[in-house]
Each structure stands twice: as structure tokens, then as C-alpha cells.
Amino acid sequence: MPYTFRSFRKPHVSKIREVTEGTIELRKLMGWSGQGGITTPFTNSVSLISHFKRFESMEEIDQHFEKMSSNKEVGNKISELNSYCDMYANTVFEVLRSPSGPNFENMKKNKYVIQFWMKAKIGKRWDLADAVIKNSVGRNGNMPGISVPIGSMEPGDIVMTAPFPNLSFLPTFEESRSNIKVMESVQDLLIEPPKRHITRLLFD
Template sequence: MALSYNLRVFRQPLQGKHVEVTEKLIEHRKLQGVQGKGIITQGYLNTGGVVSHILPFESLSELQTYLENSAKHRDNIMEINSLCSNFTNVISERVKNPSSGINIKEINYMIQFWFTAKFGKRADLVKTLVDSPEVTGAVNSLFGSFVSGDIVVTIGMKNLNELVGVEELAERNSNLIKSIEPLITDSKRHISRVIHD
């Protein structure tokens, strides 16, 4: 059973519009009354990377109310989107909370591991990640196809010194890697800078 839900809106700013998109997104969050709720992220390793904002919800009905209220600010949303080459809304369900206990306001960076499940293996992948003591971050399952789709493990960090190198990561998570390898078709690692408003 889901612990909560997240709405994440990804935007790819046009060349030279990265700062403007971020500033307008902060203004939009104030307008919508969600300032201070959730976080804003910027692709850290690419200054022209994706800008996103993540909002947590306790229920799908709460999320639906937010989406319905968003329609009142359609012009503002369209203005932000006009500065972007594309945008995507993604809903996910939180199936495991992080074990670190770090306060969200202390998070300055975020590392995410995106796993694409093989067809028919999504439930097995979720169970493996949720049950593994090696997974200390939050586990979210993206809404979409029931039998396949992305599962995301998110780890919040105060600073980049907490990043683990490839060799240490492989050694630390060797059992987990063996258990998920037959369940996935692809995996990616992304680092983002976190902005609090």
C-alpha cells in the first residue's frame, strides 16, 4: 500500500532560459500556495539541464484537488512552458520512506537511481528494493503500465561529500545488485541540486 504520492513536473528549459524558468517556477509555487512544500530540483551536472518540482500528497484525492486548482493558473503555467522545449507531469506512489531521517530542509543535493523493470517484473523489483536493508533511500513507483515501468530510489544529501564512488557502491550493494539484475532492463543515476522556496 502506498505511503503517499508525489507529483513531479519536469521541464527542459530552452537554451539560456534555465534561470528564468527556475525563477518563474518559484513564483508559480507561491501563486498556487505550495511554497515550502516539497522541493525544486536542477540537473546538477548540466547547467542547462532539467528543472523540476516535486510535491508530496497524502492521497490521490488531495492530488486531484491540486490539479483542479492548477487550471485556475493555466496562463501562468503556459508562460513557464513557453520557455521550455518540453515538459512532463509524473505521478508516483511512495512505497518506502527513507531510513536516514534527514530533514527535507537540510537536503541540498539529491541522487536518484532509476530502474526500468522488465515486462512483468515490476512488482518483484519493488518488493526487492523495499525489503533490502541496503536501500536506505525513498522508493517510488511511477504510475503508468502496471506490469513494467520505472522504480526510483532517491537519496537526499547535505553535501556532495556523501557521494559514493562506483567501486565502493558496487561493493556495498553487491547482494542488491545480484538480486535486481534479472529484474531490470536499464538503470540510470542522476544528481540534482535542490532548491528550497
């Protein structure tokens, strides 16, 4: 079962550039360069910066972070980055369905990511995941990935993610009617309407 490890930071408004550049440096120290990527604010109203890497098992995550815990350079860089931020959190996501299609196969050509975060009613998390997987539709042969955080997160319980190469790839208001099926299938399972965020996607 694959997993994605993702770190989130909310930088001070004047420190977005420093946190972005510092995240690239941190990933180099951790040996993550060229694996996964970095997201930076675009229409992300909370101005979060994140970076992520895929792992094939929890054991692999354990082994990696045991090794990193003794690396003083990594610890110092994390402390430096966090001094520029109001919030810092690490999260592991279980990947229920990987994204697929031309955009995913040419991942490093993508410049943006769109994510829908959904918050389930109590006891409805599994039904919500099933409904999203069954009813989510792709565009131009691209199917979104579906993942779930292993711990509670304020934005939501289920995340639908799709990378894309440029803004012209986004559906127009009329074209977005294709999402009606999945939204109707989950409306009775949600505490609140899904949140949609678009972020820039960087690769190191």
C-alpha cells in the first residue's frame, strides 16, 4: 500500500520566498531531490507551502525518519524554516487510488495541482471514500488521485488530487458540470461543502 508523506508550513507573508527556497535546501539534505515535489500558494487562501514524497510502505517511512532523526543538518534546517512560519505539520496520507493518465505520466511537465478536500460526517469516512472513488471522473484521460490522511486534519478526511500543466487545462464553469455526479454522490456524507484549492507545483 503506497503512502505520501507531506509537510505543511504557513510562512509569514514576508517569508514565502525564504521558506520556498529553504524547502528545496531541506529536501536536498534529506535526499528527496527529484522525488515528489513542492507546492506553493496560488488560489490557496491560507497561503500554505508544502512538500511531499511517496513511500511504498509504513516500514519505509519508519526507516527513513529514524535515519533523519540523527542528522543535525536536517534538524537545524527544519528549525530555521519553522522560525519563518506560523504553523508546521507533518501528515502521512494513505493512497487509495493513484492519479493516472497523460499528466501523471509526464509529472514534471505539470505546473499546478488542484485538490478537493472533503470532511465526512462521523462514521461516514469509508462511505465517502467509496463514493469518491466510484464517481470521480477524469478529464482528457486523466483520473484524479484519492488519498486519506492517517490522522485528523482540519481541511478534511478525503483528498482528491489532480496535477495539470497550465491554467488553460482548468475546466470552464460550464465544463465543470462533469463534477456534478461525484458532488451529488457525496452531499449526504459531508459536514460541509468540499474545499477546492489550486497551488503551484515545483520540482527540484
